Amino acid sequence: MAPLLETDGLRKTFGALVANDGISLSVKDGEVRGIIGPNGSGKSTFFNTVTGFYQPDGGTVTFDGEDVTRLASHEIARKGLARTFQIVSPFESLTVRENLLAVHSKGLRVRSEKRERAGEILEFLDIAHLADDEASEMSGGQQKLLELARLLMLDPKCILLDEPTAGVNPALQKRILDRLLAMNDRGTTFVIVEHDMDLIREFADTVSVFDQGRIIAEGTFDEVTAESRVRDAYLGAESDIEEVLG
Numbered sequence: 077m078a079p080l081l082e083t084d085g086l087r088k089t090f091g092a093l094v095a096n097d098g099i100s101l102s103v104k105d106g107e108v109r110g111i112i113g114p115n116g117s118g119k120s121t122f123f124n125t126v127t128g129f130y131q132p133d134g135g136t137v138t139f140d141g142e143d144v145t146r147l148a149s150h151e152i153a154r155k156g157l158a159r160t161f162q163i164v165s166p167f168e169s170l171t172v173r174e175n176l177l178a179v180h181s182k183g184l185r186v187r188s189e190k191r192e193r194a195g196e197i198l199e200f201l202d203i204a205h206l207a208d209d210e211a212s213e214m215s216g217g218q219q220k221l222l223e224l225a226r227l228l229m230l231d232p233k234c235i236l237l238d239e240p241t242a243g244v245n246p247a248l249q250k251r252i253l254d255r256l257l258a259m260n261d262r263g264t265t266f267v268i269v270e271h272d273m274d275l276i277r278e279f280a281d282t283v284s285v286f287d288q289g290r291i292i293a294e295g296t297f298d299e300v301t302a303e304s305r306v307r308d309a310y311l312g313a314e315s316d317i318e319e320v321l322g
Protein backbone atom coordinates (compact mmCIF):
# COMPACT_ATOMS: atom_id res chain seq x y z
CA MET A 77 0.00 0.00 0.00
CA ALA A 78 1.23 3.51 -0.79
CA PRO A 79 2.23 5.52 2.27
CA LEU A 80 -0.16 8.20 3.48
CA LEU A 81 2.61 10.48 4.74
CA GLU A 82 6.14 10.44 3.45
CA THR A 83 9.11 12.71 3.98
CA ASP A 84 12.22 12.44 1.89
CA GLY A 85 15.48 13.97 3.05
CA LEU A 86 13.73 16.67 5.08
CA ARG A 87 16.21 19.25 6.30
CA LYS A 88 15.76 22.27 8.57
CA THR A 89 18.50 24.49 9.91
CA PHE A 90 18.54 27.37 12.37
CA GLY A 91 21.71 29.26 11.51
CA ALA A 92 24.54 26.78 12.02
CA LEU A 93 22.31 24.33 13.87
CA VAL A 94 20.94 21.44 11.80
CA ALA A 95 17.70 20.56 13.60
CA ASN A 96 16.51 18.06 10.94
CA ASP A 97 19.33 16.50 8.96
CA GLY A 98 17.69 14.54 6.15
CA ILE A 99 14.64 12.89 7.72
CA SER A 100 13.10 10.22 5.49
CA LEU A 101 10.08 8.60 7.02
CA SER A 102 7.10 6.74 5.61
CA VAL A 103 3.81 6.29 7.46
CA LYS A 104 1.17 3.87 6.18
CA ASP A 105 -2.52 4.67 6.07
CA GLY A 106 -4.06 3.62 9.39
CA GLU A 107 -0.75 3.33 11.21
CA VAL A 108 0.17 4.75 14.60
CA ARG A 109 3.77 5.93 14.40
CA GLY A 110 5.64 6.91 17.52
CA ILE A 111 8.52 9.36 17.41
CA ILE A 112 10.88 9.33 20.37
CA GLY A 113 14.31 10.77 21.02
CA PRO A 114 16.18 12.82 23.59
CA ASN A 115 15.42 16.50 24.20
CA GLY A 116 16.52 18.67 21.30
CA SER A 117 16.78 15.77 18.83
CA GLY A 118 14.50 17.55 16.34
CA LYS A 119 11.07 16.03 16.91
CA SER A 120 9.06 19.24 17.23
CA THR A 121 10.99 20.82 14.38
CA PHE A 122 10.01 17.85 12.23
CA PHE A 123 6.32 18.36 13.04
CA ASN A 124 6.61 22.08 12.28
CA THR A 125 8.31 21.45 8.97
CA VAL A 126 5.92 18.70 7.87
CA THR A 127 2.87 20.82 8.63
CA GLY A 128 4.05 24.03 6.97
CA PHE A 129 4.83 26.06 10.09
CA TYR A 130 8.48 26.08 9.01
CA GLN A 131 9.78 26.08 5.45
CA PRO A 132 12.30 23.25 5.03
CA ASP A 133 15.78 23.97 3.68
CA GLY A 134 15.64 20.76 1.67
CA GLY A 135 13.68 17.59 1.08
CA THR A 136 10.01 16.94 0.39
CA VAL A 137 6.78 16.12 2.20
CA THR A 138 4.21 14.02 0.36
CA PHE A 139 0.74 13.57 1.81
CA ASP A 140 -1.92 11.38 0.26
CA GLY A 141 0.01 11.26 -3.00
CA GLU A 142 0.48 15.01 -3.25
CA ASP A 143 3.60 17.13 -2.73
CA VAL A 144 2.67 19.51 0.10
CA THR A 145 6.20 20.74 0.85
CA ARG A 146 5.62 24.38 0.01
CA LEU A 147 2.03 24.74 1.15
CA ALA A 148 0.97 26.99 4.02
CA SER A 149 -0.03 25.34 7.29
CA HIS A 150 -3.77 26.01 6.88
CA GLU A 151 -3.71 24.53 3.37
CA ILE A 152 -2.00 21.40 4.66
CA ALA A 153 -4.55 21.11 7.48
CA ARG A 154 -7.39 21.37 4.99
CA LYS A 155 -5.91 18.52 3.00
CA GLY A 156 -6.38 16.34 6.05
CA LEU A 157 -3.00 16.53 7.77
CA ALA A 158 -3.56 18.20 11.13
CA ARG A 159 -1.44 18.69 14.21
CA THR A 160 -1.69 19.46 17.90
CA PHE A 161 0.71 21.58 19.92
CA GLN A 162 2.55 21.00 23.18
CA ILE A 163 0.95 24.19 24.41
CA VAL A 164 -2.75 24.41 23.66
CA SER A 165 -4.28 27.75 22.70
CA PRO A 166 -8.06 27.78 22.30
CA PHE A 167 -9.98 31.04 21.91
CA GLU A 168 -10.32 31.60 25.62
CA SER A 169 -13.23 34.01 25.57
CA LEU A 170 -15.34 31.80 23.29
CA THR A 171 -17.39 28.90 24.55
CA VAL A 172 -16.31 25.36 23.82
CA ARG A 173 -18.92 25.02 21.08
CA GLU A 174 -17.98 28.39 19.55
CA ASN A 175 -14.37 27.24 19.44
CA LEU A 176 -15.44 24.37 17.21
CA LEU A 177 -17.67 26.54 15.05
CA ALA A 178 -14.75 28.93 14.49
CA VAL A 179 -12.82 26.22 12.62
CA HIS A 180 -12.87 26.72 8.86
CA SER A 181 -13.77 23.22 7.77
CA LYS A 182 -14.17 22.28 4.15
CA GLY A 183 -17.45 20.75 3.12
CA LEU A 184 -19.33 22.17 6.10
CA ARG A 185 -20.51 25.46 4.64
CA VAL A 186 -24.01 25.33 6.05
CA ARG A 187 -24.12 26.47 9.66
CA SER A 188 -26.59 23.79 10.71
CA GLU A 189 -24.30 21.07 9.37
CA LYS A 190 -21.41 22.56 11.24
CA ARG A 191 -23.37 22.71 14.48
CA GLU A 192 -24.42 19.12 14.05
CA ARG A 193 -20.87 18.02 13.44
CA ALA A 194 -19.64 20.03 16.45
CA GLY A 195 -22.30 18.37 18.61
CA GLU A 196 -21.25 14.89 17.49
CA ILE A 197 -17.60 15.59 18.20
CA LEU A 198 -18.32 17.01 21.65
CA GLU A 199 -20.32 13.85 22.43
CA PHE A 200 -17.58 11.61 21.07
CA LEU A 201 -14.98 13.28 23.29
CA ASP A 202 -17.29 13.37 26.30
CA ILE A 203 -17.23 17.14 26.68
CA ALA A 204 -20.77 17.91 25.51
CA HIS A 205 -21.67 19.00 29.05
CA LEU A 206 -19.05 21.76 28.73
CA ALA A 207 -20.33 23.05 25.35
CA ASP A 208 -21.55 26.39 26.69
CA ASP A 209 -18.69 27.02 29.11
CA GLU A 210 -15.95 29.43 28.19
CA ALA A 211 -12.78 27.65 27.10
CA SER A 212 -10.84 29.59 29.72
CA GLU A 213 -12.80 27.72 32.42
CA MET A 214 -11.51 24.32 31.30
CA SER A 215 -8.64 22.47 32.96
CA GLY A 216 -5.43 21.91 31.00
CA GLY A 217 -6.48 18.35 30.22
CA GLN A 218 -9.93 19.40 29.05
CA GLN A 219 -8.32 22.00 26.82
CA LYS A 220 -6.35 19.18 25.19
CA LEU A 221 -9.66 17.50 24.43
CA LEU A 222 -10.96 20.77 23.04
CA GLU A 223 -7.90 21.03 20.80
CA LEU A 224 -8.58 17.53 19.56
CA ALA A 225 -12.23 18.43 19.01
CA ARG A 226 -11.22 21.40 16.89
CA LEU A 227 -8.98 19.17 14.80
CA LEU A 228 -11.81 16.73 14.26
CA MET A 229 -13.86 19.52 12.69
CA LEU A 230 -11.33 19.29 9.84
CA ASP A 231 -12.06 15.56 9.46
CA PRO A 232 -8.33 14.81 9.20
CA LYS A 233 -6.91 11.63 7.69
CA CYS A 234 -3.75 11.98 9.72
CA ILE A 235 -3.07 13.72 13.03
CA LEU A 236 0.35 14.66 14.36
CA LEU A 237 0.17 14.70 18.14
CA ASP A 238 2.78 16.56 20.16
CA GLU A 239 2.84 15.06 23.66
CA PRO A 240 -0.93 14.47 23.81
CA THR A 241 -1.10 13.60 27.48
CA ALA A 242 1.69 15.72 28.99
CA GLY A 243 0.48 17.56 32.07
CA VAL A 244 -2.88 15.79 32.04
CA ASN A 245 -4.20 13.91 35.08
CA PRO A 246 -4.24 10.09 34.77
CA ALA A 247 -8.04 9.76 34.45
CA LEU A 248 -8.19 12.27 31.62
CA GLN A 249 -5.07 10.74 30.04
CA LYS A 250 -6.91 7.46 29.85
CA ARG A 251 -9.91 9.11 28.24
CA ILE A 252 -7.77 10.89 25.65
CA LEU A 253 -5.97 7.66 24.77
CA ASP A 254 -9.19 5.74 24.60
CA ARG A 255 -10.63 8.29 22.14
CA LEU A 256 -7.46 8.27 20.04
CA LEU A 257 -7.66 4.49 19.80
CA ALA A 258 -11.31 4.72 18.76
CA MET A 259 -10.34 7.18 16.03
CA ASN A 260 -7.55 4.89 14.89
CA ASP A 261 -10.06 2.03 14.72
CA ARG A 262 -12.13 4.21 12.40
CA GLY A 263 -9.09 4.69 10.18
CA THR A 264 -7.33 7.86 11.37
CA THR A 265 -3.55 7.69 11.05
CA PHE A 266 -1.43 9.09 13.88
CA VAL A 267 2.11 10.26 14.35
CA ILE A 268 2.88 10.85 18.02
CA VAL A 269 5.82 12.62 19.62
CA GLU A 270 5.87 11.56 23.23
CA HIS A 271 8.29 11.24 26.14
CA ASP A 272 5.94 8.86 27.98
CA MET A 273 7.37 5.49 26.96
CA ASP A 274 4.43 3.52 28.33
CA LEU A 275 2.15 5.36 25.97
CA ILE A 276 4.43 4.72 23.00
CA ARG A 277 4.82 1.05 23.92
CA GLU A 278 1.08 0.59 24.15
CA PHE A 279 -0.05 2.71 21.25
CA ALA A 280 2.56 2.84 18.47
CA ASP A 281 2.76 0.20 15.73
CA THR A 282 6.20 1.44 14.67
CA VAL A 283 8.63 3.72 16.43
CA SER A 284 11.16 6.08 14.80
CA VAL A 285 13.99 7.22 17.05
CA PHE A 286 15.45 10.69 16.49
CA ASP A 287 18.90 11.74 17.61
CA GLN A 288 20.65 14.95 16.62
CA GLY A 289 18.29 15.59 13.74
CA ARG A 290 18.47 12.11 12.23
CA ILE A 291 16.56 8.85 12.48
CA ILE A 292 18.86 6.36 14.16
CA ALA A 293 16.47 3.41 14.50
CA GLU A 294 13.05 2.24 13.38
CA GLY A 295 10.96 -0.77 14.36
CA THR A 296 8.65 -1.95 17.12
CA PHE A 297 9.11 -0.38 20.55
CA ASP A 298 10.87 -3.48 21.84
CA GLU A 299 13.15 -3.63 18.81
CA VAL A 300 14.32 -0.04 18.93
CA THR A 301 14.76 0.16 22.68
CA ALA A 302 16.95 -2.93 22.58
CA GLU A 303 19.36 -1.24 20.16
CA SER A 304 22.55 -0.04 21.77
CA ARG A 305 22.73 3.17 19.70
CA VAL A 306 19.28 4.13 20.96
CA ARG A 307 20.33 3.50 24.54
CA ASP A 308 23.55 5.45 23.90
CA ALA A 309 21.58 8.40 22.49
CA TYR A 310 19.48 8.58 25.64
CA LEU A 311 22.49 8.00 27.85
CA GLY A 312 24.04 11.19 26.46
CA ALA A 313 20.96 13.17 27.35
CA GLU A 314 19.23 11.61 30.36
CA SER A 315 20.57 10.60 33.71
CA ASP A 316 18.65 7.39 34.23
CA ILE A 317 18.38 5.33 31.07
CA GLU A 318 16.41 2.55 32.74
CA GLU A 319 13.84 5.04 33.88
CA VAL A 320 13.38 6.36 30.37
CA LEU A 321 13.46 3.22 28.25
CA GLY A 322 12.67 0.52 30.82
Ligand SMILES: Nc1ncnc2c1ncn2[C@@H]1O[C@H](COP(=O)(O)OP(=O)(O)OP(=O)(O)O)[C@@H](O)[C@H]1O
Binds near residue numbers: 093095116119
Ligand atom coordinates in the same frame (compact mmCIF):
# COMPACT_ATOMS: atom_id res chain seq x y z
N1 LIG B 1 12.77 28.28 16.28
C1 LIG B 1 14.00 27.86 16.58
N2 LIG B 1 15.07 28.66 16.48
C2 LIG B 1 16.32 28.21 16.78
N3 LIG B 1 16.59 26.96 17.18
C3 LIG B 1 15.56 26.11 17.30
C4 LIG B 1 14.21 26.51 17.02
N4 LIG B 1 13.41 25.43 17.23
C5 LIG B 1 14.20 24.43 17.63
N5 LIG B 1 15.49 24.83 17.67
C6 LIG B 1 16.65 23.99 18.04
O1 LIG B 1 16.61 22.86 17.20
C7 LIG B 1 16.98 21.68 17.94
C8 LIG B 1 15.85 20.68 17.88
O2 LIG B 1 14.79 21.18 18.68
P1 LIG B 1 13.37 20.47 18.76
O3 LIG B 1 12.49 21.35 19.59
O4 LIG B 1 12.91 20.13 17.40
O5 LIG B 1 13.72 19.15 19.54
P2 LIG B 1 12.75 18.11 20.26
O6 LIG B 1 13.28 16.77 19.94
O7 LIG B 1 11.35 18.40 19.91
O8 LIG B 1 13.00 18.44 21.79
P3 LIG B 1 12.02 18.22 23.07
O9 LIG B 1 11.91 16.76 23.26
O10 LIG B 1 12.79 18.89 24.19
O11 LIG B 1 10.72 18.89 22.76
C9 LIG B 1 17.33 22.15 19.34
O12 LIG B 1 18.72 22.33 19.41
C10 LIG B 1 16.59 23.47 19.46
O13 LIG B 1 17.25 24.34 20.35
